[in-house]
Amino acid sequence: MNRLKERSYTLGEIEQGKPCCVPQPHLQIQDLTVGYGAKTVLSQVSLDIYQGCITALIGPSGCGKTSFLSSLNRLSDHHADAHVSGKILFDGQDLLHDPVDTLKLRRRIGMIFQKPNPFPLSIWRNLELPLKEHGVRDRNVRHHKIEQALKDVGLWDEVSDRLHSSAMALSGGQQQRLCIARALVLEPEILLMDEPCSALDPIASAVVEELILRLRGRYTVVIVTHNLAQARRVANYAGFFWMTERVGQLVEFGQCQHLFEAPTHALTAAYISGARG
Numbered sequence: 001m002n003r004l005k006e007r008s009y010t011l012g013e014i015e016q017g018k019p020c021c022v023p024q025p026h027l028q029i030q031d032l033t034v035g036y037g038a039k040t041v042l043s044q045v046s047l048d049i050y051q052g053c054i055t056a057l058i059g060p061s062g063c064g065k066t067s068f069l070s071s072l073n074r075l076s077d078h079h080a081d082a083h084v085s086g087k088i089l090f091d092g093q094d095l096l097h098d099p100v101d102t103l104k105l106r107r108r109i110g111m112i113f114q115k116p117n118p119f120p121l122s123i124w125r126n127l128e129l130p131l132k133e134h135g136v137r138d139r140n141v142r143h144h145k146i147e148q149a150l151k152d153v154g155l156w157d158e159v160s161d162r163l164h165s166s167a168m169a170l171s172g173g174q175q176q177r178l179c180i181a182r183a184l185v186l187e188p189e190i191l192l193m194d195e196p197c198s199a200l201d202p203i204a205s206a207v208v209e210e211l212i213l214r215l216r217g218r219y220t221v222v223i224v225t226h227n228l229a230q231a232r233r234v235a236n237y238a239g240f241f242w243m244t245e246r247v248g249q250l251v252e253f254g255q256c257q258h259l260f261e262a263p264t265h266a267l268t269a270a271y272i273s274g275a276r277g
């Protein structure tokens with residue numbers, strides 16, 4: 001039933017081609033190297049993530065895209081044997097060397113995972129909990145923010161009559177949009193998305209993709225995707241990662257259209273044509 005409802009759902013017209021920004025770096029990554037234990041999995045990645053733009057990261061499995069993404073809001077801290085070096089400059093701070101309150105950081109740089117992971121609570125509580133955790137005490141303010149976040153992801157009309165039902169009863173696509181709402185309710189500046197559509201059926205995936213496009217201009221988005229067509233559709237900038245001797249590297253980074261239509265590196269050309277990877 002939920003699924004049927006979603007199938008007939010569309011977020012409406014998208015302002016195609018809306019300029020994302022006058023490119024201003026929001027995050028500046030310099031010589032980022034990530035390893036686990038004795039093993040280096042990603043070496044010396046440098047790139048700027050531009051404010052209000054969508055940046056897609058592509059490349060074969062295992063080349064370090066997730067490791068890169070999870071370093072950006074220090075989720076990598078959760079892996080006891082992970083080590084990250086280099087610099088990540090954000091709002092005048094080096095996130096790797098300066099003292100950072102990671103709870104506050106993750107409010108400003110949210111993360112969406114491949115598999116929707118709502119809390120096993122009601123739809124309402126999924127959004128209320130992070131607000132309470134981040135000190136939003138006024139009930140009316142919480143109410144307003146929750147309604148706005150659900151509207152932003154196009155869920156309000158679908159769930160407003162069952163806000164206190166379990167989030168686990170939603171379809172996969174609805175659950176993923178709820179997870180995006182859970183990040184948006186904290187009014188982040190940057191959203192990191194790790195293959196956010198790969199666990200969804202094509203219809204739900206299209207709805208989430210449409211939602212990502214709508215975020216352009218309002219949020220800075222970094223999305224890891226194996227779907228090259230999706231990267232091409234949504235992204236303003238793209239980075240191509242590759243593995244050499246089992247260590248990931250950034251081969252090419254630039255404007256998405258340029259990377260797909262006139263790649264400067266032969267490996268990029270081979271990967272996007274399907275000849276390698």
Ligand SMILES: Nc1ncnc2c1ncn2[C@@H]1O[C@H](COP(=O)(O)OP(=O)(O)OP(=O)(O)O)[C@@H](O)[C@H]1O
Pocket residue numbers: 036041059060061062063064065066067068079
């Ligand atoms: N917590 C960990 N401990 C040890 N090794 C890890 C850990 N997480 C990732 N790795 C290894 O790091 C390498 C890069 O993994 P990562 O998930 O970052 O790549 P990826 O490009 O995102 O892959 P995929 O596209 O399959 O998700 C892989 O060899 C992986 O096995």
